Amino acid sequence: MTMPFHPTRGLKRAMKDGELKLGVFVGSASAQVAEAAALAGVDYLIADLEHGERVDTISAAEIIRAAEIAKTPVIVRVPGNNVDDIAAVLDHGAIGICVPHVRTREDAERAVSYARYAPVGVRAMSPYVRAAEYSGAGWDEYWTTANEEIIVMVIVEDRIAMSNLEEIASVPGLDVIWIGVGDLSQDLGIPLQVSDPQVVDSVQRGLDAARKNDVISFTTATASVAVSREARVAQLRTLKEQGFAMLAWVDTPLLSGALGELWAGAAEAADRA
Numbered sequence: 001m002t003m004p005f006h007p008t009r010g011l012k013r014a015m016k017d018g019e020l021k022l023g024v025f026v027g028s029a030s031a032q033v034a035e036a037a038a039l040a041g042v043d044y045l046i047a048d049l050e051h052g053e054r055v056d057t058i059s060a061a062e063i064i065r066a067a068e069i070a071k072t073p074v075i076v077r078v079p080g081n082n083v084d085d086i087a088a089v090l091d092h093g094a095i096g097i098c099v100p101h102v103r104t105r106e107d108a109e110r111a112v113s114y115a116r117y118a119p120v121g122v123r124a125m126s127p128y129v130r131a132a133e134y135s136g137a138g139w140d141e142y143w144t145t146a147n148e149e150i151i152v153m154v155i156v157e158d159r160i161a162m163s164n165l166e167e168i169a170s171v172p173g174l175d176v177i178w179i180g181v182g183d184l185s186q187d188l189g190i191p192l193q194v195s196d197p198q199v200v201d202s203v204q205r206g207l208d209a210a211r212k213n214d215v216i217s218f219t220t221a222t223a224s225v226a227v228s229r230e231a232r233v234a235q236l237r238t239l240k241e242q243g244f245a246m247l248a249w250v251d252t253p254l255l256s257g258a259l260g261e262l263w264a265g266a267a268e269a270a271d272r273a
């Protein structure tokens with residue numbers, strides 16, 4: 001029996017071993033965008049139910065199906081730390097969850113528990129869901145593989161969360177930490193000033209806490225096709241050297257930026273710039 005996420009076995013281990021994995025946020029609710037990104041060779045996708053354009057658990061399922069054409073794993077950013085949403089996307093076949101606004105150790109413990117079967121968690125059991133190929137056959141393999149391979153990612157994105165960072169990072173079963181600089185900068189009173197020393201220091205603290213606890217560090221990537229390939233490579237190398245093993249772009253600004261750059265070049269060639 002081959003579960004949908006079996007091709008991704010080793011993804012978590014590869015990142016913990018220092019391999020840089022590159023992905024795309026699918027906030028457009030488009031299975032076509034997900035399929036195109038998967039076929040382009042990205043390492044994973046993140047279906048965005050928090051900020052995505054009408055992305056819900058049903059459209060997340062379509063994104064997961066579309067990505068499977070290239071055996072690309074999908075993590076789902078759920079809208080909150082809710083057991084029902086987490087169970088639904090995992091039952092659809094997501095390889096992991098991303099939980100926003102985790103502020104305490106208890107929040108992180110709940111996220112881990114909601115994503116794992118007993119005895120380490122409280123995820124409801126059903127062998128008849130899509131992730132298990134709608135069949136009870138091979139349940140033991142599914143159960144053990146799911147608990148081992150499902151990725152639990154949390155976003156630390158305000159001052160209270162930062163004050164609890166060490167406790168959050170040390171939660172058993174937590175796999176990835178993301179210091180959410182957008183909401184954090186807003187909470188600090190400096191919206192989107194992500195180069196401010198307070199934000200930069202918070203990101204470094206996140207990297208240090210993750211490294212100390214053998215947890216993966218995630219961040220979003222900003223280099224676009226509007227800059228040279230050399231510049232993009234340099235940015236990615238810098239982020240990897242800092243300790244990030246997981247990066248992602250957002251689909252809509254990526255598409256908009258690429259089209260904008262293409263149009264600017266075309267307009268210039270046509271003397272319309």
